[in-house]
Amino acid sequence: MSGPDDSESVKKKKNKRKLPRGRVTVFPNWCKGCGLCVEFCPTKVLEKQGNGGSVIVAHPEKCTACRWCELHCPDFAIFVVDIEPGEETA
Ligand code: SF4
Numbered sequence: 640m641s642g643p644d645d646s647e648s649v650k651k652k653k654n655k656r657k658l659p660r661g662r663v664t665v666f667p668n669w670c671k672g673c674g675l676c677v678e679f680c681p682t683k684v685l686e687k688q689g690n691g692g693s694v695i696v697a698h699p700e701k702c703t704a705c706r707w708c709e710l711h712c713p714d715f716a717i718f719v720v721d722i723e724p725g726e727e728t729a
């Protein structure tokens with residue numbers, strides 16, 4: 640006895656869930672360029688400027704507002720605000 644297998648059509652649903660977005664700001668006067676935030680930002684928003692320089696927001700559009708950088712910066716030199724959907728400003 641063997642039942643025929645129903646061939647299941649796999650529907651690929653495009654999941655276009657919007658990721659949370661954030662706007663990140665670095666205070667260059669406070670940033671000592673330790674690079675912690677650059678190393679650990681999961682989406683590589685931040686980049687170091689030259690040798691020992693402060694950090695710049697190289698890819699602001701990639702910030703997901705996870706706040707890792709804000710919570711771990713030893714010098715409180717970086718902060719993140721949430722961007723509401725539809726409120727995106729360049
Ligand atoms: S963690 Fe803070 S002090 Fe270190 S590089 Fe990032 S912003 Fe600058």
Ligand code: SF4
Nearest residue numbers: 680702703705706708
């Ligand atoms: S909030 Fe998260 S994604 Fe945005 S810059 Fe900081 S570590 Fe990167």
